[in-house]
Amino acid sequence: xxxxxxxxxxxxxxxxxxxxxxxxVNAKKSAAAxxxxxxxxxxxxxxxxxxxxxxxxxxxxxxxxxxxxxxxANHDGIVDEQEYVNDYAARLEKQINEERxxxxxxTVIRFGAVDENSDGKIVFSEFKDSGEILFTYLDEKETGVIxxxxxxxxxxxxxxxxxxxxxxxxxxxxxxxxxxxxxxxEVTRSEFxxxxxxxxxxxxxxxxxxxxxxxxxxxxxxxxxxxxxxVRTTQIKQAHLSFATLDVDxxxxxxxxxxxxxxxxxxxxxxxxxxxxxxxNDPLPKSKSKIDKKDADVKVAVDK
Amino acid sequence: xxxxxxxxxxxxxxTVPAQAAEESAINLFGESLIVDLFDLDPxxxxxxxxxxxxxxxxxxxxxxxxxxxxxxxxINNPTKNLIELLQLCDQWExxxxxxxxxxxxxxxxxxxxxxEKSELPDRSDIRKxxxxxxxxxxxxxxxxxxxxxxxxxxxxxxxxxxxLQAFVVDKLVANITEFSAKQKIKLNAVQINLGIQQRCWSxxxxxxxxVIKNASPQIINFSAAKIVSSNNAIVVxxxxxxxxxxxxxxxxxxxxxxxxWPSEFSPSVLVVAKDSVTATAVTYSLAVKPTAAGIxxxxxxxxxxxxxxxxxxxxxxxxxxxxxxxxxxxxxxxxSGDKQFLIExxxxxxxxxxxxxxxxxxxxxxxxxxxxxxxxxxGSNARWLKEISLWWRRYGRSNESAFDGLARATLAPGSxxxxxxxxxxxxxxxxxxxxxxxxxxxxxxGDHEAVTVPFELSGESFTxxxxxxxxxxxxxxxxxx
Numbered sequence: 001x002x003x004x005x006x007x008x009x010x011x012x013x014x015x016x017x018x019x020x021x022x023x024x025v026n027a028k029k030s031a032a033a034x035x036x037x038x039x040x041x042x043x044x045x046x047x048x049x050x051x052x053x054x055x056x057x058x059x060x061x062x063x064x065x066x067x068x069x070x071x072x073a074n075h076d077g078i079v080d081e082q083e084y085v086n087d088y089a090a091r092l093e094k095q096i097n098e099e100r101x102x103x104x105x106x107t108v109i110r111f112g113a114v115d116e117n118s119d120g121k122i123v124f125s126e127f128k129d130s131g132e133i134l135f136t137y138l139d140e141k142e143t144g145v146i147x148x149x150x151x152x153x154x155x156x157x158x159x160x161x162x163x164x165x166x167x168x169x170x171x172x173x174x175x176x177x178x179x180x181x182x183x184x185x186e187v188t189r190s191e192f193x194x195x196x197x198x199x200x201x202x203x204x205x206x207x208x209x210x211x212x213x214x215x216x217x218x219x220x221x222x223x224x225x226x227x228x229x230x231v232r233t234t235q236i237k238q239a240h241l242s243f244a245t246l247d248v249d250x251x252x253x254x255x256x257x258x259x260x261x262x263x264x265x266x267x268x269x270x271x272x273x274x275x276x277x278x279x280x281n282d283p284l285p286k287s288k289s290k291i292d293k294k295d296a297d298v299k300v301a302v303d304k
Numbered sequence: 305x306x307x308x309x310x311x312x313x314x315x316x317x318x319t320v321p322a323q324a325a326e327e328s329a330i331n332l333f334g335e336s337l338i339v340d341l342f343d344l345d346p347x348x349x350x351x352x353x354x355x356x357x358x359x360x361x362x363x364x365x366x367x368x369x370x371x372x373x374x375x376x377x378x379i380n381n382p383t384k385n386l387i388e389l390l391q392l393c394d395q396w397e398x399x400x401x402x403x404x405x406x407x408x409x410x411x412x413x414x415x416x417x418x419x420e421k422s423e424l425p426d427r428s429d430i431r432k433x434x435x436x437x438x439x440x441x442x443x444x445x446x447x448x449x450x451x452x453x454x455x456x457x458x459x460x461x462x463x464x465x466x467x468l469q470a471f472v473v474d475k476l477v478a479n480i481t482e483f484s485a486k487q488k489i490k491l492n493a494v495q496i497n498l499g500i501q502q503r504c505w506s507x508x509x510x511x512x513x514x515v516i517k518n519a520s521p522q523i524i525n526f527s528a529a530k531i532v533s534s535n536n537a538i539v540v541x542x543x544x545x546x547x548x549x550x551x552x553x554x555x556x557x558x559x560x561x562x563x564x565w566p567s568e569f570s571p572s573v574l575v576v577a578k579d580s581v582t583a584t585a586v587t588y589s590l591a592v593k594p595t596a597a598g599i600x601x602x603x604x605x606x607x608x609x610x611x612x613x614x615x616x617x618x619x620x621x622x623x624x625x626x627x628x629x630x631x632x633x634x635x636x637x638x639x640s641g642d643k644q645f646l647i648e649x650x651x652x653x654x655x656x657x658x659x660x661x662x663x664x665x666x667x668x669x670x671x672x673x674x675x676x677x678x679x680x681x682x683g684s685n686a687r688w689l690k691e692i693s694l695w696w697r698r699y700g701r702s703n704e705s706a707f708d709g710l711a712r713a714t715l716a717p718g719s720x721x722x723x724x725x726x727x728x729x730x731x732x733x734x735x736x737x738x739x740x741x742x743x744x745x746x747x748x749x750g751d752h753e754a755v756t757v758p759f760e761l762s763g764e765s766f767t768x769x770x771x772x773x774x775x776x777x778x779x780x781x782x783x784x785x
Contacts (some may be wrong), residue, residue: 052697086552093553097568098704102686205435219429221563225427 037285045270046278054279057267064263066254080256081243088239090234092163096228099162107220111213121210125198131196134169135189146175147186163235166227330494332360333367333469335499339476342493342506351487352480359479363472363516370468374409374461379449387444393464396585397561403589403598407437409461414564417547422551427565431499433459434564444657466500466539466588470580473503473537481505489708491527498724500587501580502538534767537580539587543570545613560592569705574611575602576628595620595704595709611731612709616702617680620709620733645724645764647679649743651717661714662766662775663688665695666722671738671758676728684711691746694754715745723757726761736761745775 038157046055049063070085073078079087113128138146150172167177179187179195203211203219210220245264246254249288269285270278330337337360362385369386371611374377379386388724411433418425441457451460484491493506535638541625541724547570549556558766569721575581575589586608590598602610602622612620651662663683667674678699683689686707690696706729726733741757753774759781761765769780 089552090554094402098686102772105685218435221431222428229426 030060037287039284042270042278042282042284044139052279054277057276060267061260061263064259065256068259070173071199072248077256079259081240081252083245084243084246084254085236085239088242091237095163096231098230099164100224103162103166104217104225106222107217108213111216113158114216118207120210122216123210124197127196127200127211128193129193134175135192138169138172139189144189145178145186146172146192148176164224164231166224253295307544312450330360332364332498336497338497340495341480341491342460342495344489344491347490349488351489352484352491352518355483356476356480359476362664363475366468366472369630370462370464373449373451377456378448380448382444382446382449385471385475385769387446389464389468390444390462392450392471392581393462393467393633394469396581400585400589401601402561403592403601404439404585405438406432406459406462406464406467407440408559408561408564409463410459411564412463412560415559419548424550425576427563430564434559437564438561440653446516454684466584467581468499469498470537470539470584470732473498473580475499477503477505480496496711500539501541501584503580504537505535519735528699535578537577537583539573539577539580539583541573541577541587542589543572543591546570556591558588558591569615569708571595571615571705572613574613575608576610576625577608585611595706596711597708599709614703614705614709616705618706618709618729620704621731626727626731629654645726646782646784647722647724647741648680648719648780648782649722649779650719651715651775652772653717653727653775656680656717658714660748661716662747662751663692664715664743664745664776665689665692667699667742668724669740669742671740673698673740676734677724678703678706678710678729679722680712681707681710682712682715684713688746688748691752692744693746693752695742695744734761736763739780741779743772743779745772747775751775757781 006020043053046053049055049060051059063202065186068079069075073083073086078302111122112118114126116129135146136142138150140151141152143150152172153170167174169175169178176185181191181195182191199219200211201207203215205215205218243254244250246258248261249256267278268274272282272285275281316722341349344352349644364384365383365388366385369379369382373386390406397405411430412431414430415424436458437460440452440458440460442449442451442455476496477494478495481491481763483489491507493504495505495638496503508696542559544557546557547567548557555570556566558566558570560567573587573590575583575587575590577586580608582605586602586605587610589609590602590612593601595614598612599610599620599622602608609622611622611624611625614620647666649666653662661682663681666679668679670676675698681689681692684707686704689700689707692700728734738758738760741759742754744752744754745754746752753772753776755770755772755776757768757770757779761783765784767780767782769778770777
């Protein structure tokens with residue numbers, strides 16, 4: 001079995017490499033992305049509302065009240081759709097920026113890994129080598145093709161918790177998303193090699209035959225920013241839907257009461273033993289679809 | 305000593321009404337120019353006044369030369385000043401490693417449209433343009449400055465703004481002092497204010513120290529600060545409320561030349577240097593460089609000191625900052641003489657690969673665990689800083705804009721030292737009392753350790769130490785001469 005850790009450092013595409021490694025070790029994390037609700041999810045919820053491993057209803061209500069007043073830009077006690085979406089967009093942006101920073105910092109590490117002889121340049125042979133590792137990692141049986149039938153690698157149960165969620169080459173799904181350009185559901189080795197060559201040439205902005213750290217980072221940032229743009233669009237659509245959910249009486253205004261009503265529902269979905277606390281004493285909710293996904297995406301910045 | 309404050313009337317040259325009865329500040333490039341000349345009698349005052357008028361007339365022309373160059377792509381018979389100005393731009397772009405640049409005027413339109421449409425521009429698009437603009441160039445000869453054809457076709461424009469004002473200020477000081485020396489006029493000091501520029505020159509023998517104006521106490525927490533030197537330039541960049549609103553987004557106004565996008569956190573910056581051009585270029589560079597990198601870079605520049613205040617109010621300074629300025633407020637004598645507060649700490653685990661090294665937070669609190677000073681972080685990736693869970697929950701997560709200034713490499717095996725200057729996060733000296741030094745380490749496989757070293761600051765020498773059990777070895781404080 002290959003040294004998985006070394007491989008993760010070698011992938012040039014975005015890898016939440018450290019997270020993937022951690023999840024392999026940390027048994028508490030949930031195995032599959034879309035099934036059960038994990039402890040991590042609950043901790044995120046608690047964290048989001050300013051709790052310290054436990055969250056009381058009072059703390060939750062306080063945080064919600066701050067959220068409401070921050071959304072109410074003109075302080076008229078009502079949040080209309082525009083105020084709601086604007087506030088959501090601004091919070092989302094903050095989160096995007098935070099993650100962006102983390103991911104851009106990772107490119108330095110990845111560059112170093114692809115630059116085999118550490119001369120500050122990635123030449124095509126080095127780039128090719130990293131591609132080789134990428135492809136053969138997923139194509140364990142060496143069939144020369146990666147398609148939807150290709151089994152996902154063993155330890156990959158990693159849940160990408162980032163808002164930007166770039167597709168990752170650690171999974172067959174992510175790999176296909178990146179490399180299946182003609183959309184026929186499969187990527188042959190020669191398809192892959194050709195795409196890699198094109199990618200190398202496009203990344204080499206000054207056409208001097210190698211990639212320097214700058215070019216490497218620019219290519220990544222461009223991809224990242226394109227992805228962030230998509231995320232903004234879908235999330236803001238989602239924000240409009242969330243507003244509609246909050247606006248119980250459908251008068252295009254969300255009052256404090258409507259907001260609190262929604263808040264109570266959210267809290268109750270976690271506080272399953274009904275003791276006014278969300279903590280380790282509560283059983284985990286069964287189904288993820290019952291949790292308000294919107295809330296999980298955007299961090300509430302609560303000043304303690 | 306008495307001084308005369310002279311505000312100049314140049315009714316024919318600048319935008320001041322011809323019949324203004326009172327003395328008023330001159331409007332220069334949209335800012336008020338104020339020139340104070342110290343210890344002059346009326347005759348000499350008049351002489352220097354007249355000289356100043358001549359100099360200003362020449363310098364004001366720079367504005368229109370630049371406009372012409374930007375509009376036409378060339379200018380015939382450029383002034384020596386313009387040639388020098390452009391040279392300085394290039395020089396500072398190199399010295400700052402492209403954190404400062406005069407080349408991004410062509411992006412102003414994109415950002416203006418964004419504000420009007422309330423929509424963020426396409427980031428990849430802006431990045432591409434910015435990088436292209438940084439490549440653009442021009443040919444210089446005594447008879448002509450001309451953009452290359454590529455430059456003309458790219459939509460390139462110079463933007464100089466505060467850099468131009470700085471250049472003018474430096475020229476004024478140089479001209480006035482040279483003129484006074486030639487005419488054997490005993491000019492003790494000159495102080496010039498223009499926009500964010502403050503410039504002082506005084507004879508070594510003169511008592512005047514420059515006082516920082518415009519730096520409100522919120523930035524540097526001193527009621528009035530004096531600079532100790534006879535020739536200095538100060539720039540104060542207060543970004544606390546200076547954001548531009550684009551739709552629901554608030555962004556800083558200063559673009560990072562490398563990608564044409566405002567840097568994420570907009571710190572306020574104070575710089576002291578020997579001349580205004582230097583102070584300005586350094587200020588704008590620091591508004592863009594990550595904090596720790598910025599401080600390192602400033603420390604490599606001669607004769608420049610800087611203070612950076614993050615948007616959350618945390619202060620980082622270059623090494624010589626506090627000795628450059630003296631404060632009117634009382635110094636707390638805990639660190640009198642050469643006492644040093646030295647912290648020594650070490651890791652136990654010597655056989656770790658680089659990616660396995662612990663993330664460590666080091667900070668000082670009072671006895672109630674209120675943060676007094678964040679000292680440093682080993683590790684910079686925010687994803688892993690969260691693993692330092694006690695620190696993160698109490699302090700880290702609400703102060704992310706400070707990470708850039710605090711973050712260092714993950715903790716390498718062996719012993720390390722760190723000194724504390726006795727100041728809190730706002731740059732104030734702490735009073736006598738009981739404090740706690742905290743170190744908290746976290747590693748990927750769940751190993752986590754938090755160590756505290758209580759100590760008392762009384763002015764007396766002391767040592768204190770605690771032994772860690774897992775990641776951390778001995779932690780020792782040495783407060784001695």
